Amino acid sequence: MKLSDIMSHAGLTGYAEVALILFISAFLGITWYVFSPRQKRSMEEARRLTVDDEPIRPPRPQSGADA
Amino acid sequence: MTVQGESFSYDDAIVRKFMVATFIWGLVGMLVGLLIALELANPAVNLGLPWLSFGRLRPLHTNAVIFAFAGNAFFTGAYYSSQRLLKTRMFSDALSRFHFWGWQIIIVCAALTLPLGYTQAKEYAELEWPIDIMIAVVWVVFAINFFGTIAKRRERHLYVAIWFYIASIVTVAILHIFNNLSIPVGPLKSYSIYAGAQDAFMQWWYGHNAVAFFLTTPFLGLMYYFLPKAADRPVFSYRLSILHFWTVVFLYIWAGPHHLHYTALPEWASTLGMLFSVMLWMPSWGGMINGLLTLRGAWKKVVEDPVLKFFVVAVTAYGMATFEGPMLSVKSVNALAHYTDWIIAHVHTGALGWNGLLTFGMMYWLMPRLFQTKLHSQKMAEVHFWFATFGIILYATAIYSAGLTQGLMWRAFDETGRLQFPDFVETVVKLLPMYWARAAGGTLYLVGMVLFGYNMLMTWRKRPAKYEVPVQTAPALISPYPPPPATAPAPGGVLTRFSRAAYHRTWERLPLTFTVLVVVAVVVASLFEIIPTFLIKSNIPTIASVKPYTPLELAGRDLYIREGCFNCHSQMIRPLRHETERYGEYSKPGESVYDHPFLWGSRRIGPDLAREGGKYPDLWHVRHMDDPRSITPKSIMPSYAWLAKNPLDFGGIQKRVDVMAMLGVPYGDAVNRAEAMAHNQAQALAKSIESQGGPKGLGDREIIAMVAYLQRLGVDIKKAAPGTVARATAGVP
Structure with a gap:
């Protein structure tokens, strides 16, 4: 018996719906994560990366020779 | 605690190389596009030469604008933004150069083999097997360089643009390898290992996702970096961008079968493709709205700055194309539009509008920074914008009318119940004025491209004798990740950890895990589609009288x-x-x-x-x-x-x-x-x-x-x- 015989008789009529349920669960999970209040600070940090992408410079000495 | 700074500099030389290549191949690809547009309006334009005929040049046009123009544009933006977002130089300058030269050699090979008639006959995967192998090698080198850069980064967060790049890199690799599996017959000839409906299914799984992961996700990454940069304000909603990312990655993979409605593909597969395509409309518009709202409060700048003008029209074109795509995937609409110029109009809204204008905006923003001088002419950039925009409008109007006209003529019956236009050529002759208008629209767009090249050349000529390479300083990432602050309660059960999104924060810090998740999303979706088509016998009933070709x-x-x-x-x-x-x-x-x-x-x-x-x-x-x-x-x-x-x-x-x-x-x-x-x-x-x-x-x-x-x-x-x-x-x- 070949794999294709097994698959043909496996009764996979609901196969497509499983995909839909999988997707919707993943979607709900991600939405939950994205909007959880815990994420607020981290999201804001990430959001500002484009405008703050100049590297953080080490504190310069107040006086005297260059660092 | 003192911050230990590390000194480094960015490799902008590689970005300059990719930028110039983008222009050169863009010009070539668009010239070929104009030539074949003229050949449709008047077949004598090919001068009777085999290597100038439409059938051989059409794949050259699509390959040049997708992989050479848009590809190099993606690399330009990715090499510039990744180094800055990750606060590190690229992993290896040598690998960057290998990637650059390897990719350009591949393009030259494509430009030589396609007009000579060496093709696998699969759309956007026409290149023959030796070139396919070269593509795989160069892509892997790019991936190593990119993931190596992520590994040595000095920024904890992976900004969403980097996510889009990761998804593009891994998915393109998977798509390319599986669709191009073939057995060589000679040095430049091979036969696909798949046949008939299965080959069609693989091809459009690839074809649609090539649009998704070569022309959409990389450019969304560019949008999420360069649009906020040019507007000088952070993206409107970072949360929306994450939802945008995951939904786009999840949904796109399923959408391919909408290219095969009413064909010999099993009905369930094309319905699934339609359903997921319609769902794609939402995240796409989420992304468009996110882009446009980033400009809120900055609309005054749009009036003055050609860069933002390009971005606004590009994002709008993305919105239009991603509304139209789901609409076209609905079977009844598809029945009219499929096989007509409507599809050509649809892809050009996306390619000329979204990919083209986003690339131009990005490059006008990059030019002064990369050539370390002022842009030669702001005015000329402005003129380019209007040429490009009117070119698109003229192109689209003409070709949408052509598509609708021909689609309606094909299905017209007269009062006696017979085809009203039984002679196919009648439905072609009707389109010729629109074909000329399309060529005019394409010419306008090309004139804009020439202005762009001239502006780049003049800006380049004003560059300093030696480019300044600023030394950056940033603290190294402390490894491993510091424990959460003592105020946070100790982690509870699975559910508590989940509700605090602790898992995702861990994934986000772990590019490898993140990449694996993207791969899982792509592979699971693909298997759900592919396995039944390949393994359920009833999907492709054999016909006893069908024999092989002699x-x-x-x-x-x-x-x-x-x-x-x-x-x-x-x-x-x-x-x-x-x-x-x-x-x-x-x-x-x-x-x-x-x-x-x-x-x-x-x-x-x-x-x-x-x-x-x-x-x-x-x-x-x-x-x-x-x-x-x-x-x-x-x-x-x-x-x-x-x-x-x-x-x-x-x-x-x-x-x-x-x-x-x-x-x-x-x-x-x-x-x-x-x-x-x-x-x-x-x-x-x-x-x-x-x-x-x-x-x-x-x-x-x-x-x-x-x-x-x-x-x-x-x-x-x-x-x-x-x-x-x-x-x-x-x-x-």
């Missing part, structure tokens, strides 16, 4: 592929009344089980050929290929006069048959004496042409194989009993 017909089929006939002629009659009236019985999946690769086509610039066999006498085909207008005065098909002059390569036929047999095509006796069989059939066919009053001595010319193939198309299914010999093989002893 050796001569197989050689003819390869010529059909070489000349790119599938770019204008489909071989797939849909089960719609107007199609069966016009072309005959609709196509069954079982009819193309021996077709490595499938040649269903995606556009009908000429009529469908699935039932061409036996429709006309052999001599008709000889004359028609030599001079189509001697038979159909208004035809826009180019002449293929060289087929009657070129000698047919009989010596190569045995190898072709052997490879087909290896792929499981039941060739029987032909594996031993393919060449002799081909000779016999060719002589018999040449005699028949002669007896019909045609030219003598065609028995050893390419045309004979082509006619044999065309006369075989769709005849098997008409045979009642299995095992009968095909019409065209009657002369074979």
Whole structure:
């Protein structure tokens, strides 16, 4: 018996719906994560990366020779 | 605590290289596009040269604008933004250079092989196997360089643009490898390991996702970096961008089968493709809204700054194309639009609008920074913007009308219930004014491109004698990640951890895990689609009377592929009344089980050929290929006069048959004496042409194989009993 015989008789009529349920669960999970209040600070940090992408410079000495 | 700074600099030389390459290949790709647009309006434009004919240049145009222009644009932006977002230099300068030169060599190979007729006949995957291997190698090098850069980053967060780049890199690799699996027949010729409906399914799983992961996700990454940069404000909603990312990655993979509605693909697969395509509308518009709202409060800048103008129209074009895409995937809309210019209009809204304008905006923003001087002319950039925008409007208006016109004419019935326009050429002649308008729109866009190049050249000439390489300083990432602050309660059960999103924060810090998740999303979705199509027998019922092509017909089929006939002629009659009236019985999946690769086509610039066999006498085909207008005065098909002059390569036929047999095509006796069989059939066919009053001595010319193939198309299914010999093989002893 070949794999294709097994698959043909496996009764996979609901196969497509499983995909839909999988997707919707993943979607709900991600939405939950994205909007959880815990994420607020981290999201804001990430959001500002484009405008703050100049590297953080080490504190310069107040006086005297260059660092 | 003191911050330990590390010094480093960014590699902008590689970004400059990619930027110049983007312009050069963009210009080439668009020039070829204009040339083939003119060839459709007037076939004489190809000067009768094989390598300038539409069928061979169309793939060159699509490959050049997708992989050369948009590809280099993606690399330009990715190399610039990744270094800055990750606060580190690229992992290896040598790998960056290998990536750059490797990619350009691939493009040159494509530009040489496609006009010469070396093609796999799969849309956007036309390049033959040695070039496919080169692409895989260069892509892997790019991936190593990119992930190496992530590994040595100095910024904890991976900004969403980096996510989009990661998804693009891994998915393109998967798509490229699986769709291009083939068995070589010669140094530049191969047969796909898949056949018929399965090949079609793989191809459009690839084809649609090439649009998704080569033209959409990379450019969304660029949008999320360069739009906030140019507007000088952070993205409107970072949360929305994450939702946008995951939903786009999840949904796109499923959407491919919408390219195959009403074809011989199983119904469930095309319904699934439609459903996911419609769902895609939402995240896409989420992304568009996110882009546009980033500009809130900065609209005044849009008036003054050409960069933002380009971005605004690009994002709007993204919105239009991603509304239209889901709409086109709805079966009833698709029934009208498929095979017409509507699809061409749709892709050009996306390519010229979204990819083109986003690239131009990004590059006008980059030029002063990379060449370390002021942009040569702001005014000229402004003029470029208007040329490009009006070019798109003219192009789109003309080609949308062409698509609708032809689609409606094909399905029109008169009051007696017969086709109102039974002559296919009537529906073509109607489009010619629109084809000229399209060429005019394309010219406007190209003029803008030339201005862009001139502006870049002049800016480059004002560069400093030596580029300044600023030294950056940033603290290294402390490894491992510091524990959460003591105020946070100790982690509880799985659910508590989940609700605090602790898991995702961990994934986000772990690019490897993140990448694995993207791969899982892509692979799971793909398997859900592919496994049933490949393994459930009832999906592709076999038809006993369908037999493999004879050796001569197989050689003819390869010529059909070489000349790119599938770019204008489909071989797939849909089960719609107007199609069966016009072309005959609709196509069954079982009819193309021996077709490595499938040649269903995606556009009908000429009529469908699935039932061409036996429709006309052999001599008709000889004359028609030599001079189509001697038979159909208004035809826009180019002449293929060289087929009657070129000698047919009989010596190569045995190898072709052997490879087909290896792929499981039941060739029987032909594996031993393919060449002799081909000779016999060719002589018999040449005699028949002669007896019909045609030219003598065609028995050893390419045309004979082509006619044999065309006369075989769709005849098997008409045979009642299995095992009968095909019409065209009657002369074979």
